Amino acid sequence: MIYLTRRYRFSASHRLHNETLTAEENQRLYGKCDNAFGHGHNYVLDVTVAGPVEAETGMAFDLGELDRTVEREVLERFDTTNLNLDDRRFRSVVPTTENLCIEIYRTLEPKLAGQGRWPAARLDRVRLEETNSNYFEYAGGL
Amino acid sequence: MIYLTRRYRFSASHRLHNETLTAEENQRLYGKCDNAFGHGHNYVLDVTVAGPVEAETGMAFDLGELDRTVEREVLERFDTTNLNLDDRRFRSVVPTTENLCIEIYRTLEPKLAGQGRWPAARLDRVRLEETNSNYFEYAGGL
Amino acid sequence: MIYLTRRYRFSASHRLHNETLTAEENQRLYGKCDNAFGHGHNYVLDVTVAGPVEAETGMAFDLGELDRTVEREVLERFDTTNLNLDDRRFRSVVPTTENLCIEIYRTLEPKLAGQGRWPAARLDRVRLEETNSNYFEYAGGL
Amino acid sequence: MIYLTRRYRFSASHRLHNETLTAEENQRLYGKCDNAFGHGHNYVLDVTVAGPVEAETGMAFDLGELDRTVEREVLERFDTTNLNLDDRRFRSVVPTTENLCIEIYRTLEPKLAGQGRWPAARLDRVRLEETNSNYFEYAGGL
Amino acid sequence: MIYLTRRYRFSASHRLHNETLTAEENQRLYGKCDNAFGHGHNYVLDVTVAGPVEAETGMAFDLGELDRTVEREVLERFDTTNLNLDDRRFRSVVPTTENLCIEIYRTLEPKLAGQGRWPAARLDRVRLEETNSNYFEYAGGL
Amino acid sequence: MIYLTRRYRFSASHRLHNETLTAEENQRLYGKCDNAFGHGHNYVLDVTVAGPVEAETGMAFDLGELDRTVEREVLERFDTTNLNLDDRRFRSVVPTTENLCIEIYRTLEPKLAGQGRWPAARLDRVRLEETNSNYFEYAGGL
Numbered sequence: 001m002i003y004l005t006r007r008y009r010f011s012a013s014h015r016l017h018n019e020t021l022t023a024e025e026n027q028r029l030y031g032k033c034d035n036a037f038g039h040g041h042n043y044v045l046d047v048t049v050a051g052p053v054e055a056e057t058g059m060a061f062d063l064g065e066l067d068r069t070v071e072r073e074v075l076e077r078f079d080t081t082n083l084n085l086d087d088r089r090f091r092s093v094v095p096t097t098e099n100l101c102i103e104i105y106r107t108l109e110p111k112l113a114g115q116g117r118w119p120a121a122r123l124d125r126v127r128l129e130e131t132n133s134n135y136f137e138y139a140g141g142l
Numbered sequence: 143m144i145y146l147t148r149r150y151r152f153s154a155s156h157r158l159h160n161e162t163l164t165a166e167e168n169q170r171l172y173g174k175c176d177n178a179f180g181h182g183h184n185y186v187l188d189v190t191v192a193g194p195v196e197a198e199t200g201m202a203f204d205l206g207e208l209d210r211t212v213e214r215e216v217l218e219r220f221d222t223t224n225l226n227l228d229d230r231r232f233r234s235v236v237p238t239t240e241n242l243c244i245e246i247y248r249t250l251e252p253k254l255a256g257q258g259r260w261p262a263a264r265l266d267r268v269r270l271e272e273t274n275s276n277y278f279e280y281a282g283g284l
Numbered sequence: 285m286i287y288l289t290r291r292y293r294f295s296a297s298h299r300l301h302n303e304t305l306t307a308e309e310n311q312r313l314y315g316k317c318d319n320a321f322g323h324g325h326n327y328v329l330d331v332t333v334a335g336p337v338e339a340e341t342g343m344a345f346d347l348g349e350l351d352r353t354v355e356r357e358v359l360e361r362f363d364t365t366n367l368n369l370d371d372r373r374f375r376s377v378v379p380t381t382e383n384l385c386i387e388i389y390r391t392l393e394p395k396l397a398g399q400g401r402w403p404a405a406r407l408d409r410v411r412l413e414e415t416n417s418n419y420f421e422y423a424g425g426l
Numbered sequence: 427m428i429y430l431t432r433r434y435r436f437s438a439s440h441r442l443h444n445e446t447l448t449a450e451e452n453q454r455l456y457g458k459c460d461n462a463f464g465h466g467h468n469y470v471l472d473v474t475v476a477g478p479v480e481a482e483t484g485m486a487f488d489l490g491e492l493d494r495t496v497e498r499e500v501l502e503r504f505d506t507t508n509l510n511l512d513d514r515r516f517r518s519v520v521p522t523t524e525n526l527c528i529e530i531y532r533t534l535e536p537k538l539a540g541q542g543r544w545p546a547a548r549l550d551r552v553r554l555e556e557t558n559s560n561y562f563e564y565a566g567g568l
Numbered sequence: 569m570i571y572l573t574r575r576y577r578f579s580a581s582h583r584l585h586n587e588t589l590t591a592e593e594n595q596r597l598y599g600k601c602d603n604a605f606g607h608g609h610n611y612v613l614d615v616t617v618a619g620p621v622e623a624e625t626g627m628a629f630d631l632g633e634l635d636r637t638v639e640r641e642v643l644e645r646f647d648t649t650n651l652n653l654d655d656r657r658f659r660s661v662v663p664t665t666e667n668l669c670i671e672i673y674r675t676l677e678p679k680l681a682g683q684g685r686w687p688a689a690r691l692d693r694v695r696l697e698e699t700n701s702n703y704f705e706y707a708g709g710l
Numbered sequence: 711m712i713y714l715t716r717r718y719r720f721s722a723s724h725r726l727h728n729e730t731l732t733a734e735e736n737q738r739l740y741g742k743c744d745n746a747f748g749h750g751h752n753y754v755l756d757v758t759v760a761g762p763v764e765a766e767t768g769m770a771f772d773l774g775e776l777d778r779t780v781e782r783e784v785l786e787r788f789d790t791t792n793l794n795l796d797d798r799r800f801r802s803v804v805p806t807t808e809n810l811c812i813e814i815y816r817t818l819e820p821k822l823a824g825q826g827r828w829p830a831a832r833l834d835r836v837r838l839e840e841t842n843s844n845y846f847e848y849a850g851g852l
Contacts, residue, residue: 003563013155013182037224040155040182042273058520082179094342137287145847200804236626279571297723297750321792324723324750366747378484421429439581439608463650466581466608508605557610662768705713
């Protein structure tokens with residue numbers, strides 16, 4: 001097994017706010033991130049695929065296919081958007097980077113399995129950086 | 143003269159849109175950045191002060207004073223905001239990173255002149271990074 | 285389980301020297317790092333917390349609580365210090381980055397367990413970067 | 427167990443091309459990387475050694491020994507070379523970064539085991555970055 | 569005047585060798601970079617355009633136009649190539665990063681002047697990074 | 711004229727303290743950096759040489775000569791030292807990064823002029839990064 005990681009970038013805005021909580025509770029939990037009009041980030045997304053190296057090509061996965069899949073499933077959906085207002089998923093779920101990271105994993109996982117020459121390749125993990133000082137990782141499971 | 147540069151970070155969202163232009167013109171100029179609900183960035187701000195080294199302290203400026211000034215004048219105003227909706231300046235001016243860079247320079251320039259032990263120190267330039275692949279610099283003048 | 289990593293920075297000096305070894309042995313082991321008056325580093329500390337995403341908040345842990353804990357337990361103790369002379373732990377133990385990394389893990393581990401809304405969250409690992417070209421990771425265990 | 431990672435850099439060129447495939451298949455698989463005269467990269471190599479901290483020295487491994495081993499086994503062999511033409515291994519195997527990463531692991535693994543004061547230390551993994559947006563990791567096994 | 573810098577990346581290989589010099593002189597000057605089969609780099613190219621901010625758009629230049637120009641004039645020409653063998657310019661001129669930097673400046677300078685809404689914008693400088701530890705800048709002139 | 715910049719790294723410790731000032735004044739000016747036993751940094755030093763490209767070699771300066779000069783004049787002197795206690799210059803001058811930056815410039819300037827094939831090359835500027843969030847530049851003059 002070798003692990004191939006490819007880096008993507010997208011920019012989006014969000015507001016951290018849960019309507020079922022009080023204003024005070026929202027403020028205490030999210031601080032400035034509860035600002036009514038939102039704020040934004042340059043997200044850095046690292047997608048890691050695991051699999052054996054296919055002997056003839058010397059490759060663990062087709063990078064072009066990976067790029068097209070991430071472009072279509074993630075970047076077109078989230079880049080240059082307001083997560084709360086533009087995306088159906090985050091109308092009812094708070095768009096924290098935790099939830100965004102899990103949503104990206106769940107979206108990519110079925111799309112990156114069993115492609116052509118790489119039947120054993122699979123999504124290993126997703127890493128989503130929100131700012132220069134924090135990032136989140138999700139590898140599936142509960 | 144020595145040049146001291148200090149790095150700050152803030153997150154904000156914006157929408158690039160000029161209401162005096164047509165929808166087509168806005169689309170052509172700003173592309174995805176014209177998205178109605180906005181999108182966001184982690185801005186990286188480098189503030190450069192120029193001045194002689196004061197002999198007794200060995201310092202070109204008081205870093206604590208610089209931090210307090212940038213915190214009060216820039217970070218409190220812009221961090222975790224929506225530039226178009228939260229800031230008076232950008233209700234009538236398109237909040238491109240060019241305009242934000244110039245606004246920060248003009249705000250800091252009078253506040254960073256002639257402080258205590260450092261009467262000859264002055265703001266030299268401001269550099270504002272919007273994403274990993276583009277940044278803007280402004281040093282005053284026309 | 286999601287993994288949340290937060291980055292902190294501190295500056296300290298140290299001397300690598302074991303008084304129970306001969307001068308030659310110290311020199312062979314630590315080379316220039318055995319310099320009598322010490323030398324210093326900007327350490328980059330990544331603290332990773334693992335846990336399920338709490339449904340109501342969408343968060344894996346309270347970042348404010350994490351910041352306060354690391355500030356109080358690690359940064360106030362080590363930032364802008366001489367590890368050998370200012371810290372009790374490193375009077376008898378050589379302050380290699382290995383030992384510093386383990387000390388930080390052991391200090392944080394009991395403080396980051398079972399907090400309020402996040403009873404299942406726990407410290408997963410600590411990563412301590414000494415220079416641009418080497419870093420250490422510790423995740424507990426023997 | 428603590429994990430020590432050390433970063434190295436080398437520059438090399440390669441051409442991705444498998445002579446047993448047709449020109450069309452090579453083009454479809456490798457795209458521009460199939461360019462007849464090759465192209466190049468600045469590779470960033472992270473070598474991770476795992477082991478217990480040796481009590482007397484406070485170290486997990488001898489960094490000088492690690493540097494000498496990587497210099498002799500990897501950097502002298504690959505730095506400033508054309509992988510396809512200068513290296514025997516890649517005359518018959520396509521020098522993808524996957525294959526280069528595995529070759530480096532297999533070369534280093536026997537050389538980094540059971541050294542002097544650190545009998546339990548062993549190579550844990552190798553990470554090879556090809557460009558700013560992709561890297562590969564190999565930790566042995568099938 | 570504001571300065572807008574945009575970052576691009578390309579990979580190429582080169583050999584530093586001047587056929588009019590002796591083998592010894594080539595070796596003394598270029599060291600390992602004289603390797604007969606070449607070696608490679610991931611070049612990082614920063615293109616800086618200077619100009620006033622156009623009032624209506626709030627922009628110093630059209631980023632889309634800049635991207636298309638650099639893509640067409642520089643990236644298509646040099647990315648994934650062997651500079652010595654694939655490019656006419658470097659058949660007679662040694663493809664040092666100095667010469668490549670100047671060639672890129674001279675190619676872009678006439679293409680980035682006097683575009684549509686930005687008649688006063690002009691190429692200010694080009695910065696070309698060869699490795700993590702060296703880069704070159706050229707701003708025209710002799 | 712082309713500008714060649716080369717990056718070097720060294721680690722040192724220092725204490726910011728002026729014995730002619732009171733304890734209160736030292737504390738107010740230098741804060742935690744006045745800690746009696748010192749603290750440390752990983753300094754990043756960028757040395758920029760300016761000159762015309764020499765036609766035969768395609769180079770602006772001899773990188774090997776630059777490396778040897780910086781190694782001998784700067785790195786051997788400051789790397790893995792305590793600036794206050796190990797270096798004569800900083801026994802009487804406070805080792806702020808401003809003063810260290812100027813000292814490096816003044817040391818290198820006469821050594822990097824008029825070398826062999828590059829008689830017109832000269833030191834253009836020195837940039838010294840103290841931490842991830844501040845750096846200093848000096849280009850000579852008063």
